[in-house]
Amino acid sequence: MALRRRRRARPVLSTVRPGAALPPPSALELERRAWRTRRARRSTLVALASTLLFALVAWFAVTRSPGWPRVQATFFSPSAALESLPDIARGLLVNLQVLVVGGVLVLVVGLGTAALRTLRGPAFAPLRILATVYVDLFRGVPLIIVLYLVGFGFPALGLQGVPTSPFVLGTAAIVLVYSAYVAEVFRAGIESVHPSQRAAARSLGLTHRQTMRIVVLPQALRTVTPALLNDFVALQKDVGLISVLGAIDAVRSAQIQVGRTFNFTPYVVAGLLFVLLAVPSARLADAVTARARRRQQSGSLL
Amino acid sequence: MSVLELRGVVKAFGPTVVLRGVDLAVDEHRVVALIGGSGSGKSTLLRCASLLETVDDGQVLLDGEDVTDPRVDADRVRRRMGVVFQAYNLFPHLSVLDNVTLAPTVVHGRPQAEAVEEAQALLDRIGLADKAAEFPDRLSGGQQQRVAIVRALAVRPRVLLLDEVTSALDPELVGEVLALVREVAGQGMTIVMATHEMGFARQVADTVAFLDGGVLLESGPPGQVLGEPQHPRTRRFLARVIDAGRL
Numbered sequence: 001m002a003l004r005r006r007r008r009a010r011p012v013l014s015t016v017r018p019g020a021a022l023p024p025p026s027a028l029e030l031e032r033r034a035w036r037t038r039r040a041r042r043s044t045l046v047a048l049a050s051t052l053l054f055a056l057v058a059w060f061a062v063t064r065s066p067g068w069p070r071v072q073a074t075f076f077s078p079s080a081a082l083e084s085l086p087d088i089a090r091g092l093l094v095n096l097q098v099l100v101v102g103g104v105l106v107l108v109v110g111l112g113t114a115a116l117r118t119l120r121g122p123a124f125a126p127l128r129i130l131a132t133v134y135v136d137l138f139r140g141v142p143l144i145i146v147l148y149l150v151g152f153g154f155p156a157l158g159l160q161g162v163p164t165s166p167f168v169l170g171t172a173a174i175v176l177v178y179s180a181y182v183a184e185v186f187r188a189g190i191e192s193v194h195p196s197q198r199a200a201a202r203s204l205g206l207t208h209r210q211t212m213r214i215v216v217l218p219q220a221l222r223t224v225t226p227a228l229l230n231d232f233v234a235l236q237k238d239v240g241l242i243s244v245l246g247a248i249d250a251v252r253s254a255q256i257q258v259g260r261t262f263n264f265t266p267y268v269v270a271g272l273l274f275v276l277l278a279v280p281s282a283r284l285a286d287a288v289t290a291r292a293r294r295r296q297q298s299g300s301l302l
Numbered sequence: 303m304s305v306l307e308l309r310g311v312v313k314a315f316g317p318t319v320v321l322r323g324v325d326l327a328v329d330e331h332r333v334v335a336l337i338g339g340s341g342s343g344k345s346t347l348l349r350c351a352s353l354l355e356t357v358d359d360g361q362v363l364l365d366g367e368d369v370t371d372p373r374v375d376a377d378r379v380r381r382r383m384g385v386v387f388q389a390y391n392l393f394p395h396l397s398v399l400d401n402v403t404l405a406p407t408v409v410h411g412r413p414q415a416e417a418v419e420e421a422q423a424l425l426d427r428i429g430l431a432d433k434a435a436e437f438p439d440r441l442s443g444g445q446q447q448r449v450a451i452v453r454a455l456a457v458r459p460r461v462l463l464l465d466e467v468t469s470a471l472d473p474e475l476v477g478e479v480l481a482l483v484r485e486v487a488g489q490g491m492t493i494v495m496a497t498h499e500m501g502f503a504r505q506v507a508d509t510v511a512f513l514d515g516g517v518l519l520e521s522g523p524p525g526q527v528l529g530e531p532q533h534p535r536t537r538r539f540l541a542r543v544i545d546a547g548r549l
């Protein structure tokens with residue numbers, strides 16, 4: 001207490017009026033803003049310059065290496081690329097169809113499975129166990145095995161009414177595997193919602209299902225969107241695996257061309273097309289993640 | 303020279319202007335209590351002062367240095383301040399002791415042994431020495447908040463910023479936290495605290511500042527601001543507080 005000194009002073013009354021419009025920014029603030037803009041511009045320039053430099057060095061290192069002409073002729077032949085592009089692009093449409101149909105089904109089946117796994121009460125035990133077994137099984141089995149089993153195994157049964165189209169069977173196999181992953185993502189999201197939210201909803205008289213649909217799932221979805229988008233990016237390239245069933249997709253088209261010409265450029269073309277497909281989703285996932293983080297910090301700098 | 307000084311600080315969130323030119327000077331060894339209604343901008347003011355928000359205009363000076371200058375390394379500035387929020391302060395995955403020694407060792411580079419010794423002494427002072435190895439969720443709210451204050455003190459800050467450190471606590475836990483703040487103030491720490499505890503502000507603060515409509519409408523010794531408020535809005539606010547039984 002020795003350090004404290006009480007000072008008697010007149011109260012200070014503010015001269016700024018509460019309701020008044022904000023004055024224009026001070027010279028100091030304007031200077032600060034200008035400095036921030038300058039710094040941002042400088043960072044961009046530095047990034048650009050260093051990227052260019054790096055690209056140049058890499059370019060020289062690659063094109064001056066002794067084996068380059070042969071590598072180029074085998075993997076990066078412009079004429080082979082042009083020649084194969086139309087067929088591969090047409091094949092990519094098949095992949096896109098699988099992606100859209102499969103993506104929607106995965107969401108539905110995944111969410112359903114997750115909901116089954118969160119059901120409480122002894123009467124639901126069989127459903128819960130079934131869902132758990134399904135998830136464990138299909139998360140563990142390599143996708144390629146599921147593709148073989150479904151794509152070649154089902155038609156081999158020779159049963160009436162079993163579809164034989166590699167498109168349908170391939171999509172089914174992909175949905176089976178991806179739904180198991182996505183179910184787990186959903187479940188993690190559902191369980192990340194604080195229990196008191198559920199309690200609050202139930203105390204308002206909402207049923208379990210209403211609580212899920214109106215209170216829990218919207219919050220869970222928000223948390224898992226980045227993870228879901230990440231799985232979507234993975235799905236985008238795995239739809240190329242339906243080619244093993246003989247569907248004429250982008251990969252298969254490339255394979256046919258390679259078989260004919262013994263030039264591997266079509267594979268590179270198909271690969272690049274898949275990358276082009278994935279880039280927007282990856283950026284979207286980044287953006288969504290960043291937005292979620294910003295919201296959590298509610299405007300803070302850190 | 304003041305330890306902490308705000309000059310014409312302006313802060314807006316989109317169209318909402320929260321602070322419209324706040325001036326506040328806090329001298330060494332002084333305690334300033336920030337009072338004001340909910341949503342008046344107390345937290346925002348403290349977050350601006352601790353550089354957790356970028357001000358839209360005006361300056362924050364720490365020991366005379368303009369720390370709102372974008373050329374200033376904000377991390378380095380924050381090392382000289384201690385901040386304690388309403389809740390969610392302690393890192394749940396670290397023990398009480400690790401919570402307290404984290405900044406001294408990682409940020410300030412003090413030897414582990416020295417930091418541990420000092421942390422033990424601090425925990426001993428608040429009667430929580432035996433909880434050093436516990437994880438925060440095994441502590442009561444009041445104990446957690448006292449550890450949070452001790453953690454902020456462990457870096458020997460120039461100024462301690464407290465944002466309603468008791469408002470998330472049960473009434474019977476408020477006392478122990480306020481007692482610690484009182485002790486820390488008694489030892490000469492410079493403190494700015496946003497609070498709804500008017501009785502405490504009256505006893506411990508050297509200056510009470512009333513924040514309303516984005517400005518510090520009135521500030522002065524607690525006896526005057528709380529006892530004979532000059533501004534009608536201050537009077538109205540205090541009348542409401544008295545109605546709520548908090549003075």
Ligand SMILES: Nc1ncnc2c1ncn2[C@@H]1O[C@H](COP(=O)(O)OP(=O)(O)OP(=O)(O)O)[C@@H](O)[C@H]1O
Pocket residue numbers: 298299300315318320338339340341342343344345346347466
């Ligand atoms: N990140 C943000 N984005 C938008 N508006 C915000 C943000 N943070 C605060 N505000 C707004 O700023 C105003 C002041 O908020 P602040 O938290 O500083 O008030 P307070 O005085 O601490 O209130 P309380 O006593 O309830 O803690 C409020 O109207 C609030 O809605």
Ligand SMILES: [Mg+2]
Pocket residue numbers: 344345346465466
């Ligand atoms: Mg607040």
